[in-house]
Amino acid sequence: MAAAEPLLNAPEFTVSELSSALKRTVEDAYGHVRVRGEISGFRGPHSSGHCYFALKDESAKIEAVIWKGVHSRMRFKPQEGLEVIATGKLTTYPGSSKYQIVIEAIEPAGVGALMALMEERKRKLAAEGLFDAARKQLLPWLPEVIGVVTSPTGAVIRDILHRLEDRFPRRVLVWPVKVQGEGSAEQVAAAIRGFNALPEGGRIPRPDLLIVARGGGSLEDLWSFNEEIVVRAAADSMIPLISAVGHETDITLIDFAADKRAPTPTAAAEMAVPVRAELFVEVTALARRTMLCWQRAQEGRRNELRAAARALPAAGELLAIPRQRLDGAGAALPRGLKANTHAHFRRFAATSAKLTLRVLHAQVSHAAQRLTINSERLTNGARSLVRSRRDRFAGLEVRLKASRLSNVKAQRQTIARDRERALRLAERARRALVTALQRHQARIAHSGQLLAALSYRSVLxxxxxxxxxxxxxxxxxxxxxxxxxxxxxxxxxxxxxxxxxxxxxxxxxxxxxxxxxxxxxxxxxxxxxxxxxxxx
Incomplete structure (x- = not known):
């Protein structure tokens, strides 16, 4: 079959002419249109005052722009994730060969699908009590170790480390995770639970504070931090946790479950530690004030002691009257001793006259009778005490047996749970070992191929x-x-x-x-x- 002859009479267009023709065609065919869709990628006005974002639905997306003058006159301002009805003019942008809508008016059409899902999930988790203020923990005043869950390659970790270095250097443990895309939510939740699983005093120190951080992004970019697995992991964390996801205007569900929300990752670092220089200045000022107060107190006590010493009389004046009393008592002591001796002698003589053998026998018999009665009472009391103790010990024995049975049952359940957990960990370790062996075998095979390719024997x-x-x-x-x-x-x-x-x-x-x-x-x-x- 012969090749087709070229159309020599077909007109030739430059790229600019073709773009202008397409622009006029689109603008003439769609002068003004009303488009319903969800706002995506909105970050506020540009530095020039214009707004750039996109309108999307389930299967398509169109770029949109609002000029500075139109945006300033709008009663309803665009917001990320809202479903709106936009009125504007359809045109093309020759610089990137794409079409867009220049919006002249905008009105709300309902909350977007993602925002509706987020609100529904928020109500569900709030009903379970995950966002209650009573669950919040106080942040440590000066943590020794800070755990950071974020991407290791982004600017967020550098901002946190620089801010900590400026304020109060602390030891930082970074758990690298994906912060966007498939599997990122599972990695963030696993990092939070992994930090909490570290033992006290282990080879890897257990953090005193956790920071979950990510930079700004669209609602879709931040959606991993709205996943239920991440929110539950943050709520279950026994280590105080700071959420620093997105910028100040970005809100995610992990912010409600965290113990503290920071508007930015840098602000999270500021919340984590105080300023070391300010602490030094404050401690120095407090030490100076303490020394001044102590010196003033000592000077006041010294002045009071001097005034009291001047007001006190001499020692001779204080002891003059006691000396005279002592001399008088010494002179009257012999006469008093003789009189006291005669008085006691008369009392003993009168008492001895009343004591006879019959009276002594009566007192002895009365004492024996009292002794017998007290012995019987003591015997009865001992028997009743032994009986009550025996009943009490029998009751305690029954309670002890029941407690032992319940304790054995609880220990068996604990052992079963630990055995199940050990089996899960062993399976994870086996899978990790298989994956590592496969990766190393692939590297060895690749190195062998590279060695064979670079060897001089292939040249021979x-x-x-x-x-x-x-x-x-x-x-x-x-x-x-x-x-x-x-x-x-x-x-x-x-x-x-x-x-x-x-x-x-x-x-x-x-x-x-x-x-x-x-x-x-x-x-x-x-x-x-x-x-x-x-x-x-």
């Missing part, structure tokens, strides 16, 4: 030979070979010895050996073949 397999002298050193030029020199020629399938000709100082063409000569008698063709060049 293409018909070249390697020439070595008697010491085994490679020969690079014919000038290095003397007359009668012994040479080793290495081919792809083995080695051959040869001797250099003495009458060949500068041969330009190889001499083909006779068919009957052995391989060892053909050094000219192997030592310096024409056009072959040096292998080294």
């Amino acid at each position: 397999a293409r018909g070249f030979a390697l020439v070595r002298d008697e010491q085994g050193h490679p020969v690079h030029a014919a000038a290095q070979i003397g007359p009668g020199a012994r040479l080793d020629l290495e081919f792809s399938d083995g080695k051959v010895g040869a001797t250099a000709d003495a009458d060949r100082p500068a041969a330009t063409r190889p001499v083909k050996p006779a068919a009957s000569e052995p391989k060892t008698s053909a050094p000219k063709r192997v030592v310096k073949p024409a056009g072959q060049g040096s292998l080294f």
Whole structure:
């Protein structure tokens, strides 16, 4: 079948002419349109005052722009994730060969699908109590170790580290995760639970504070932090957690479950530690104030002591009256002792007159009767006490048996849960080991292929030979070979010895050996073949 003849009469367009024609066609066919869709990628007005974003639905997306003057006159401002009805003019942008709508008016049409899903999930988790203020923990005043869950390659981790270095350097453990896309939510949740699973005093220190951080982005970019698995992991964290996802205007569900929300990752670093220089200044000021207060207090006590010392009388004046009383008491003591002795003698004489043998027998019998009664009461009391103790011990024995049975049951359940967890961890370790072995085997295979590709033996397999002298050193030029020199020629399938000709100082063409000569008698063709060049 003959090739089609070129259309020589077809008009030729420049790219600018074609773009202008398409622009006029689109604008004439769609002067003003009303489009319903969800706002995506809105980040507020540009530095020029214009707004750039996109309108999308389930299967398509169209770029949109609002000029600065139109945006300032709008009653309803565009917001990320809202479903709106936009009125404007359809046109093209020749700079990138795309069509767009220049919006002149905008009105709300309902909350977008993602925003509706987010609100529904927020209500569900709030009903479970995950956002209650009673669950919030206080942040440590000066944590020793700070755990950061973020991407290791972004600017967020550098901002956090620089801010911590400026304020109060602390030890930082970074758990690298994906912060966007498929699998990112599972990685963030696993990082939070992994930090909480670290043992106290282990080889890897357990953080005193966690920071979950990510830079700004659209609602779709930040959607991983609205996933239920991430929110539950943040709510279950026993380590105080700061959420620093997005910019100040970005709101995610992890912000409600975290113990503290930071508007930016840099603000999270500021919340985590105080300013070291300010602490030094404050401690110095407090020390100075303490010393001044102590000095003023000491000076006041010294002045009070001096005033009290001046007001006190002399020691002689204080002891004059007590001395006189002591002298009077000393003079009256002998007479008082004699009178006291006579009084006690009269009392003892009167008492001895009343004591007879009959009275003593009556008192002894009365005492024996009281002793018998008290002995019976003591015996009855001991029996009742033993009986009550026996009943109490029997009750305690029953309670102990029941408690032991319940404790054994609880321990068995704990052992079963630990065994199940150990099995899950063993399975994860096995899968990780298999994956690591496969990765290392692939690297070894790749290295073997690379070694085979770079080896000089592959060059020998293409018909070249390697020439070595008697010491085994490679020969690079014919000038290095003397007359009668012994040479080793290495081919792809083995080695051959040869001797250099003495009458060949500068041969330009190889001499083909006779068919009957052995391989060892053909050094000219192997030592310096024409056009072959040096292998080294």
